[in-house]
Amino acid sequence: MSNRFAATYLIETSRRPEDAAAEMAGESSTATFVAIPGERASIAELHGARIERIEEIDPSPGASIAHPAASSVKRCHVTLSWPLENTGTSLPNMLATAAGNIFDVKSVSALRLVDLELPSVLADAYQGPQFGVAGTRRLAGVEDDRPVIGTIVKPSVGLTPAETADLVERLAEGGIDFIKDDELMADPPHCQFDRRVDAVMDVLRRYSDRTGRKVMYAFNITGEIDEMLRRHDKVLEAGGNCVMVSLNWVGLPALAYLRRHAQLPIHGHRNGFGTMSRAPGFGVDFRAWHKFFRIAGADHIHVNGIDNKFYESNESVVRSAQSCVTPVFSDGGPAWNVMPVFSSRQTVTQAADTYDALGSTDLIYACGGGILGHPDGITAGVESIRLAWEAALARVSLEEYANARPSLARALGAFAA
């Protein structure tokens, strides 16, 4: 498959699955609705989508959209493939193929892109994560076997640069490894980007000079292309060590462009992914969606969190996180693993389940309220999260580990249901 790429869809159709798959194949490659002059048989052979697999699966009523004749609806996985001759190694054009007008075909009542098989020849055209897991650990100063423990500046919007820096100082003193801007905070009038960088980096530089300990701060540089490059350079000059973008609203070409310019890890926020993933019957699964951004150069990608505050199931969150550390290409080449970022109501209570699900500590575990809202303050909050992860690695229950460890005990009191 090294000269082809493939996509697997979940479809529902009241037609014969073969006919629905043929319509999808046509719409994503050579077909139009009438035969036209100049069409050669060889064009269909050389450039047509190939139906690789059709696998009927159990109907699962209620899992996808309403359908007038639900009893006659078949539910299938359909895998199509296309030659790179159609697109070259261009991610936007591969998306126009695998996630373009194919989503409009009439013969399906549900259609969801669940996975992609991408060839490693893309590694010649794109740069992938520059820092990934090892580089992030090095820059964040977390080389032992535990996750990078992080938090988010809150309130999401409204703090001034000085207020942000004050909070950052308390977080650094409290022992945090990683801090990120909220995705709602970029370069607004009340907290201008450059002033925020100056204020925050002044605090973090002084902290690092005094303690020798580094903290990673992901500044949200989301914006227009020139703005993002300039803000990246501002962070770099100020001695910062991470930038963040809202992947969906920046888009693939801008991310690839930033990656070519970047000397810092790129923290990829997935906000807006719900617009194309929440409806069960349509849209795109994380597994497919995140591969493009990984190849284009994100180092970290948000996966939501176990027992999160949002609608997403734990099963789905775990699947997303696992896919971040599964090699990105289907035929070898570089693995280009990225660090999954767990967030959304994370506290001490999800450490063990997260570790069990991932079997690794190569992740960023970001707690907003779970640290900032600790009843004994930030230092106790950070310590409690570290202890919860120690317990997870030691396979000891939180309750047991909390004996004689008051910060963990107090966190359990505050956050355990």
Added chain:
Amino acid sequence: MSNRFAATYLIETSRRPEDAAAEMAGESSTATFVAIPGERASIAELHGARIERIEEIDPSPGASIAHPAASSVKRCHVTLSWPLENTGTSLPNMLATAAGNIFDVKSVSALRLVDLELPSVLADAYQGPQFGVAGTRRLAGVEDDRPVIGTIVKPSVGLTPAETADLVERLAEGGIDFIKDDELMADPPHCQFDRRVDAVMDVLRRYSDRTGRKVMYAFNITGEIDEMLRRHDKVLEAGGNCVMVSLNWVGLPALAYLRRHAQLPIHGHRNGFGTMSRAPGFGVDFRAWHKFFRIAGADHIHVNGIDNKFYESNESVVRSAQSCVTPVFSDGGPAWNVMPVFSSRQTVTQAADTYDALGSTDLIYACGGGILGHPDGITAGVESIRLAWEAALARVSLEEYANARPSLARALGAFAA
């Protein structure tokens, strides 16, 4: 509202609508799940989302996703607004607010972004369409009261540059106004972009020299940022007059970047819009979606077509087309209308309905098979579409107008149901 922006959502919830709206407001502005040190009351007042309206509407079972307790579900329009103090005039950051994590809130069982109210101060930050309707008409040489009649090079993929140019020559000789690359055709090995531009422009230059008539050709420059700029320049140098991008896969910042560089109209293809629009209960309506791309600089935007080959209803298509020619800002400023592009199984049969729906000929009417598949060939195909529009403007039925107009009569025979 000139210092705020607003979004209207369709939601379904089994909670009190006020509570669901409050959760949405919190998630898209200042809230986290616990009170945290440093939070001031004034932050919520200055930066919190404001719930502008909650309007309960008729429940419409079957229109959105399945819900376990359908009988208790309320269906509402909810309008939220945010101060520009939160985002500045940055489209990607406004999207992170209006279409970010808000899509993940748990208290709704459906959530769809249906419209946006954007302030005209964005016209200071973005450039909008450079050519729009008037510029497109001028460059395509269609200044009289009829649509720009267009077609798409088919087969979608597989033609060589020489084969493409042959087809273009026949289309130009046939009287076509506008031709576009298929969205599946960008810069693949078998039809390299530069060679295609050279071959096509050689034909169009000779045609124009001989006849004085211009044809607009939208070359699909979709790709990475440097590629797009370089390809734009290649088209410009070769005497071309339009470039095309796949809006969703290029993304907003790349489009705005291209716009600042561009000296040619930008034809915006919407492929992939189905990933975020087809599920009735979630995602984004065209009305909201297209505004961002309009402001960032698209001149033409695809709206599908009446009686299209895809799943979309005529009502939805018409609403999309009308929104393209409704001023983009909610408080005055430039209108920044864009040309709606009708395509997908368009033939002579939809001209009257399209004209009735839009009340204007300011549109591109793109027929693939409807021209290339005319039984008497391309010239008859183009003529038949022009005649169908003459009939539409004259409010004469196609059948009557087809008397003594054989190309139209033959088209009716071939394409009318």
